[in-house]
Amino acid sequence: MNLIIEGFAWIFDPAHWTTSSTSQGISEAFVQHIILTGISLLLTVLIAVPLGFYIGHSGRGRQVAIISSNVARAVPSLGLLTVLILAIPIIPGIPNNYLAYIIVFVLLGIPPMLAGAYAGLESVDRETTDAARAVGMTEWQVLTKVEIPLGASLIVGGLRSTTLQIVATVTIGSFLGQVSLGTFIVDGLEQGDFVKMIGGAILVAALALVLDGILALVQRFVVPRRVSRGSIDTGNTAHGMRLRASTPGTPITEGN
Amino acid sequence: MIEFKSVSKLYPDGTRAVDDFSVVIPSRKTTVFVGSSGCGKTTLLRMINRMVDPTDGVIEIDGDDIAKTEPVHLRRGIGYVMQNSGLLPHRRVIDNVATVLFLNKVPKPQAYARANELLDTVGLDRSLAKRYPGELSGGQQQRVGVARGLAANPNILLMDEPFGAVDPIVRVDLQAETMRLQRELDKTIVFVTHDIDEAFLLGDQVLILEKGAKIAQQGTPEEILANPASDFVANFIGADRGKRRLTVDSKVKPRGDDLVLIDAGGYAAGVISAPDGKLATGTASPKSRSISNKTSQAGDA
Numbered sequence: 001m002n003l004i005i006e007g008f009a010w011i012f013d014p015a016h017w018t019t020s021s022t023s024q025g026i027s028e029a030f031v032q033h034i035i036l037t038g039i040s041l042l043l044t045v046l047i048a049v050p051l052g053f054y055i056g057h058s059g060r061g062r063q064v065a066i067i068s069s070n071v072a073r074a075v076p077s078l079g080l081l082t083v084l085i086l087a088i089p090i091i092p093g094i095p096n097n098y099l100a101y102i103i104v105f106v107l108l109g110i111p112p113m114l115a116g117a118y119a120g121l122e123s124v125d126r127e128t129t130d131a132a133r134a135v136g137m138t139e140w141q142v143l144t145k146v147e148i149p150l151g152a153s154l155i156v157g158g159l160r161s162t163t164l165q166i167v168a169t170v171t172i173g174s175f176l177g178q179v180s181l182g183t184f185i186v187d188g189l190e191q192g193d194f195v196k197m198i199g200g201a202i203l204v205a206a207l208a209l210v211l212d213g214i215l216a217l218v219q220r221f222v223v224p225r226r227v228s229r230g231s232i233d234t235g236n237t238a239h240g241m242r243l244r245a246s247t248p249g250t251p252i253t254e255g256n
Numbered sequence: 257m258i259e260f261k262s263v264s265k266l267y268p269d270g271t272r273a274v275d276d277f278s279v280v281i282p283s284r285k286t287t288v289f290v291g292s293s294g295c296g297k298t299t300l301l302r303m304i305n306r307m308v309d310p311t312d313g314v315i316e317i318d319g320d321d322i323a324k325t326e327p328v329h330l331r332r333g334i335g336y337v338m339q340n341s342g343l344l345p346h347r348r349v350i351d352n353v354a355t356v357l358f359l360n361k362v363p364k365p366q367a368y369a370r371a372n373e374l375l376d377t378v379g380l381d382r383s384l385a386k387r388y389p390g391e392l393s394g395g396q397q398q399r400v401g402v403a404r405g406l407a408a409n410p411n412i413l414l415m416d417e418p419f420g421a422v423d424p425i426v427r428v429d430l431q432a433e434t435m436r437l438q439r440e441l442d443k444t445i446v447f448v449t450h451d452i453d454e455a456f457l458l459g460d461q462v463l464i465l466e467k468g469a470k471i472a473q474q475g476t477p478e479e480i481l482a483n484p485a486s487d488f489v490a491n492f493i494g495a496d497r498g499k500r501r502l503t504v505d506s507k508v509k510p511r512g513d514d515l516v517l518i519d520a521g522g523y524a525a526g527v528i529s530a531p532d533g534k535l536a537t538g539t540a541s542p543k544s545r546s547i548s549n550k551t552s553q554a555g556d557a
Contacts, residue, residue, distance in 0.1 A: 131342025134307055135356050135404065136332030149346050224346035 007198030016199070024183045026203065033180040033207065036098075036170045037163070040105035044162055048110045052117025052158075056151070057143050065118060069111040077108055077169050085176050101173050109166045116158010120151025149224050156219040160212055167208045181207065257283045258304060258412065258444065263313030265299055273299045274310070274469040281461075283411070286438055286445040288459035290452055290492075296469030297448045301414050304446060305334045317412070332356055335405030335413035335443075339420045341397040343389040349375075349400050350385040356408045374403040377441075379433060395426035399433070406441070415447045419454070431457055452493050456481070464489050502526070 010016060011026070019025035055065050081104045088100035124147050132146045133139075148155070174182030184200025187193070258281040265274040273296045281287045289297040302308040303315055306327040315322050322330055343352045350371050351358075357367035375382055378399040389397055398418055405413055415434075419427045431454060438445055438458075449455055455462050456477035464472040464480065466488060473485040481500060484490040494500055498520020505518040514527040 127338070127340055127342050128344060130307075131336070131338055132344065132355075134302075134305060134331060134336040134338070134342070136328050136359050138328050141359070146344060 003194060003198050004202070006195045007202050010195050010199035011202060024179060024187065026181075026184075029179055029181050029183050030203070030207075032178070033167075033170055033182075033204075036101060036105065036173070036178070036180060037166050037211075039098075040102050040109055040166050040170070041163060043102065043106045044109035044113055044166065045159070047106065048113035048158075048162070049117045049155075052114045052155075053121060053143065053148075055114075056118040056121025057139070057147060062118070065114060069114055072107060072111045075108075077104075077172050078175060080104055080107070081169070081173060081176060097178075101170075101178050105166050105169050105173075108169050109162045112161035112165055113158045116155050116161065120154035120158070121147045122151075123154055124150045152222045152224070153219060156215060156222060160215045160219070163211050163215060164208055167204065167211065171204050257281065257318055258446070259316045260300070260303075261314045261316065263300075263303065263310045263315060265296070265303070265308065266311045272468055274303075277313070277469045277471070279463065279471065279474065281444065281446060283444045284442045285460040286447060286458050287461045287463065288447045288449060288455040289463050289465055290449055290455035290459075291465035291469075291472075292450060292492075295465045295467050297450075297465050298416055300465075300469055301416055301446055301448045304412070304414055305331045305336060307331075332360055332408060333410055333412075335408070335410040337398075337401045337405040337413065337415045337418045339417045341389065341394075341401040343397060343400055343404070345389055347388075348385065349380075349387050349389065349392070352389065352400055353403045353407055355404055360408060370407065371403070374406055375400075377406065377437070378403045393426075394422045395430060398422060398430055402434075402437070406437075406443075411444055413443045413445045415445060417449055418447075420449070420451075427454075434458060456493075464492055499525075504528070 016023075017026045019028050051065070055061050081101075084104050085097065085100045088097070088103065121143075128150070129142055129146055132142050137145065170178075170180050171182035171185070174180050174186045181200055181203045184203070185197050188195070188197030188200060260277050260279050260281075263274055263277045264272070266272050277296075277300065289300055291297050299308055303310055304317075304322070306322060306325075309323070343349075344355070347355075350368060353371040353374050354362075354367040357370060358364075362370070372382055372385065375385060380396060380399050380403070384392065384396065389400065392400065401418065405415075418434075419430045422430065434445075434447075435458060437443070445458075447455075447458055452464075455464075459477060461474065462477055462480055463474045466472045472492070473480055473489045480489065480493065481495070484493060484495050487496070490496040501520055502517040502525050503520075505516045505524070513530060515530045516524055517526050517528055519525045
């Protein structure tokens with residue numbers, strides 16, 4: 001308990017916020033952490049959301065998505081990070097070997113986002129999308145006016161999982177030298193400074209909680225009224241692909 | 257007029273849902289496809305708005321091959337009502353009714369005005385307009401579904417077992433409403449059901465279908481009842497079990513001016529008006545099925 005209080009005291013000591021020749025400052029580490037998280041998150045969303053929507057809407061490529069997601073989940077973050085940092089050459093013009101780090105963060109961020117986007121669309125009642133199509137909506141309208149609003153809860157849930165995943169992986173990046181809030185944990189470990197380690201851990205946890213809190217508000221805001229109460233809401237976060245018995249894309253047979 | 261010309265549907269897995277089906281569906285009449293589960297009746301219905309495309313044959317609406325019409329455009333001009341209403345749960349009733357109008361770029365004020373009129377047409381109180389579908393009863397949801405189907409004022413209304421999931425009392429109300437709407441609005445209705453009583457009640461023309469959408473018999477309810485074409489039809493309409501042949505039960509004392517009728521199994525099936533204990537002679541008017549206007553308000557809970 002004492003150590004935690006000391007950790008907070010360490011954070012609130014202004015001397016620790018600026019970088020000196022001997023120690024990393026919190027401000028710079030915080031900014032680095034946010035930048036890396038932001039860029040990686042943006043790229044993850046740009047890749048995983050359209051892909052997840054495509055799979056969820058068409059029902060094509062589900063198996064590929066599930067398997068690749070599960071494989072990506074099973075990969076140890078630190079191992080992949082080490083291999084890629086060593087494998088990807090430093091590109092002139094991009095500072096701090098950013099590219100390699102961002103590739104890893106994106107790779108590890110994709111599975112939960114893909115699962116959320118896909119599961120969100122998959123959770124929408126087939127009869128509802130069928131009816132939307134039957135009254136004359138185009139495929140794009142079915143996607144944007146029916147599937148995305150009704151699947152919003154799970155989609156944003158996927159975004160929350162992904163955000164936490166990336167914040168956590170950026171922290172691990174410090175073991176390979178990237179400046180982030182994880183730097184304090186790594187430095188503290190090396191220097192035997194447990195207060196600094198705790199301070200770093202608290203900062204990472206606080207960042208994760210704040211980002212998750214913001215997205216929780218977004219989630220509440222984007223989920224349409226009345227839907228959250230109904231059968232469509234299946235929980236706040238999409239942890240894992242939900243395998244369902246029904247296969248989208250198969251023709252609807254006789255209604256009884 | 258909708259015409260099926262040698263239409264077949266073969267699914268990739270080898271299932272032949274429809275096999276060489278031809279029929280003419282007359283305008284401004286109700287045609288009912290009736291048959292057991294899996295006989296292909298829903299597939300036939302969904303072919304009319306190209307939710308399913310036939311693998312062979314041609315479907316024409318007023319002489320035009322629908323395969324040449326873009327499906328989205330075609331669907332916006334055909335009303336569609338399905339079993340579980342298929343309403344959008346995240347949109348208010350009024351927005352659900354106006355869905356097709358919005359798709360057709362009708363300006364909001366006009367669309368809402370029209371949607372409100374439609375709520376009146378299907379017998380729903382306008383106070384329900386701002387509710388969400390989940391807050392309505394099953395019967396009310398089906399009425400909203402019908403209102404949505406009528407929104408763009410289509411000539412054709414497709415109804416896929418629309419009353420299959422509501423309780424029997426509400427179903428009777430909705431059936432009566434459907435007949436009233438057909439009379440008032442003069443639509444070409446194609447109705448799918450597995451309930452033969454519903455088929456006989458609503459249909460001007462009834463098609464009894466066997467597996468593969470093979471027509472077992474086609475005709476008016478009267479023709480089919482009087483003359484079942486095969487054992488299959490007789491079985492399907494219940495004639496073979498004596499359910500359709502009623503006799504006056506002499507053992508039961510007449511109650512007032514009514515005589516009790518029993519079916520071949522000996523079960524009481526109804527009563528017949530018989531003033532002074534005698535069966536009335538003279539002409540009946542079989543199509544003057546009385547429709548209660550009590551149901552014009554949404555009384556179904």
